[in-house]
Amino acid sequence: MKVLVIAPGCAPDQSGQSLRVFKWIQMIRSEAHVGYLSTHQREDPKITPFFHYHSFPDTWQSKIRKLWTYYKTDFQKMVLEFKPDIVQIHTPYFFGLEKCFPDTPIVFVEHNVNWNLLRYDMAAGPGLKSIPFPPPFMAWLQWRAKQFEKKYLKRASHTFVCSPVDRQEMLKELPKLADKITVIPNCLDVSAYTPSEKMGETVLFMGSMDYTANHDAVDIICQKLAPALPHIPFRILGSGSYAKTYPENVRFLGHVKEIKPHLEDCRLFIVPLRFGSGTRWKILEAFAMQRPVISTPKGAEGLGVTHGQNIWIAENEGLFIKAIQYLWNNPVEATAIAKKGRELVQTKYDYNLYKDTVINIYQKLLS
Numbered sequence: 001m002k003v004l005v006i007a008p009g010c011a012p013d014q015s016g017q018s019l020r021v022f023k024w025i026q027m028i029r030s031e032a033h034v035g036y037l038s039t040h041q042r043e044d045p046k047i048t049p050f051f052h053y054h055s056f057p058d059t060w061q062s063k064i065r066k067l068w069t070y071y072k073t074d075f076q077k078m079v080l081e082f083k084p085d086i087v088q089i090h091t092p093y094f095f096g097l098e099k100c101f102p103d104t105p106i107v108f109v110e111h112n113v114n115w116n117l118l119r120y121d122m123a124a125g126p127g128l129k130s131i132p133f134p135p136p137f138m139a140w141l142q143w144r145a146k147q148f149e150k151k152y153l154k155r156a157s158h159t160f161v162c163s164p165v166d167r168q169e170m171l172k173e174l175p176k177l178a179d180k181i182t183v184i185p186n187c188l189d190v191s192a193y194t195p196s197e198k199m200g201e202t203v204l205f206m207g208s209m210d211y212t213a214n215h216d217a218v219d220i221i222c223q224k225l226a227p228a229l230p231h232i233p234f235r236i237l238g239s240g241s242y243a244k245t246y247p248e249n250v251r252f253l254g255h256v257k258e259i260k261p262h263l264e265d266c267r268l269f270i271v272p273l274r275f276g277s278g279t280r281w282k283i284l285e286a287f288a289m290q291r292p293v294i295s296t297p298k299g300a301e302g303l304g305v306t307h308g309q310n311i312w313i314a315e316n317e318g319l320f321i322k323a324i325q326y327l328w329n330n331p332v333e334a335t336a337i338a339k340k341g342r343e344l345v346q347t348k349y350d351y352n353l354y355k356d357t358v359i360n361i362y363q364k365l366l367s
Helices: 016-028 060-069 092-100 114-124 135-155 164-173 175-180 212-228 260-265 281-288 317-329 331-348 355-366
Strands: 002-007 033-038 050-053 086-089 106-109 158-161 181-183 202-206 234-237 250-254 266-271 293-295
Touching (some): 002 016, 016 033, 092 106, 092 135, 114 135, 158 175, 164 175, 202 212, 202 281, 212 234, 212 317, 266 281, 266 331, 281 293, 281 331, 317 331
Parallel strands (some): 002 033, 033 050, 086 106, 106 158, 234 250, 266 293
């Protein structure tokens, strides 16, 4: 069985989307011959026998057409040496590439429910917020993007999503797809993470600020949490820049190749996200390293967590500040929560638990 994975990036140290692609290929490569087609990443990730980079730049005509769909629809034909039995596309931005593979089953991997993300991005995100569209046009563009995404969910031979929450959101709109949407959560090879016994001396947040939800979380840290807790050092890990002023107890570490030392050295790991979908890699990696996690309900959405047992849930900024104070000063309870988090990721979020499900679906599509 030959599977061609199409995605913007595939790397263990980039965005959450790139990490999911990387882990997915690791999961299936012992059972399938895997090729990878990158639309943005020129460097071969050295994880598949076949790698091909192909950019799909916009022309002025395609940019105009995107005003009617939001997503790109113009793709030139490709000539590939790799002849796949199954094509797996990892974002609606490139689902239009299906036309390059007629009579081949198309598997769609949704990392988020994109129409929910766009609702926030267009209203308050740093991207489209700056475009002077009148509000009626913005609402219409959101609607068009949603219709496009729904169309391709219906056209896909099968769709994988990150959480039961995302699956239910899609089935509200498309109930007839119940047999064609399967939850495969974000997963790790848990054996690659050694649990840390350190107490740690920092509060850590991790995430690229190119993603609107992460940028919003960093704003909460710098403007609300850190000023209220000046004696506690906060560290922010991830690419991107922050333009506003921030207190002295906040330090930006930028992008790093290896995150495990930073997780090992933190006392608390925080996820003050207010929007988004899918499930958070950052929480899974903190669990795997046995770090106590404080999150908003949205940040922990889709994960099988229990407040006070394997995670601490704080619903607003005031409760977040109190949670940091409490667990910072109660290391015994923080350690107990961290150990339960490690147990959870071992039993539910190791990708070896889901490999057979994915391969069986591939084989069913081929039959």
